[in-house]
Amino acid sequence: MEQIVYCQDQVYRGALKEVREKEDKKEKSKVLINPVTFQYHSEPPQKDSTTELSQYLNAYYQECRRSIGRQVPLIIQYFILQTFGKEMEKAMLQLLQDKVNCSWLLAERSDTREKRKFLKRRLSRLDQARQKLAKFSY
Known part of the structure; x- marks a missing residue:
């Protein structure tokens, strides 16, 4: 061909x-x-x-x-694109294999953690309010 x-x-x-x-x-x-x-x-x-x-x-x-x-x-x-892709793949795999230096990528920042907890509590309160409103309307 x-x-x-x-x-x-x-x-x-x-x-x-x-x-x-x-x-x-x-x-x-x-x-x-x-x-x-x-x-x-x-x-x-x-x-x-x-x-x-x-x-x-x-x-x-x-x-x-x-x-x-x-x-x-x-x-x-x-x-060039193929060569760059292969090199990038190698670098990413090497980065993932290095677990000690890679753990900081998975760590959550403290302010993000606090905001997530606050939003979960708020969601829980809103869900409870929705359930009470649903019972009240019957």
Whole structure:
């Protein structure tokens, strides 16, 4: 699958048009000299299958070269991202394995602990008030 280069029809058609225009310019500039009369004759345009196939191949080659050129920065970015991800994973695992230095990450701050206890007591009081109001309405 990696050896297949996908090319959109419109893009390929544009590249083929460019190649054909270059070929036409080359053919127009070619001049034949008749050795007997030393007269210049322009070469008649001949479209045989080999020229047409070479145009197809040139257009495909140009588009492959362009698409690979566009892919190189993406490949580099992907490689850097993968490398960074692996290094980060290693660092995180080493940090988690060091339980002595890691315990402070799990410790709760005292002000947070007090606030949590206060909010739990408040929630309990509000729940009791809700239950009393529910009994009162019947």
